[in-house]
Amino acid sequence: MAVKIGECFTPNKDGIILGSKEYEITPEGIKETYQHGHSFYSWAVVEQVEEVNGAVYVFVDQALALIFTAESLEQIDFKDDLLDTLKMHT
Numbered sequence: 001m002a003v004k005i006g007e008c009f010t011p012n013k014d015g016i017i018l019g020s021k022e023y024e025i026t027p028e029g030i031k032e033t034y035q036h037g038h039s040f041y042s043w044a045v046v047e048q049v050e051e052v053n054g055a056v057y058v059f060v061d062q063a064l065a066l067i068f069t070a071e072s073l074e075q076i077d078f079k080d081d082l083l084d085t086l087k088m089h090t
Helices: 070-076 079-089
Strands: 021-025 029-034 037-042 048-052 055-061 064-068
Touching: 048 079, 055 070, 055 079, 070 079
Parallel strands: none
Antiparallel strands: 021 029, 029 037, 048 055, 055 064
């Protein structure tokens, strides 16, 4: 059985990486909840916040960011509040 190297690193469509997520912003940090579990990131690990093409990237490591898409931010219309809160903690 031959497997291409790229196939080994393709995330599942509805898995932990690409699946639907909900976020809760608290005084202690950011809780990420997804179909198969949850993660918690304290404010101490937030290294950088970037806004790119309407999306907000919250870097919790050099190679990992929580991504709030432009579409999701338009739906709930709280982008400015989110950015203010994130900047206050970084």
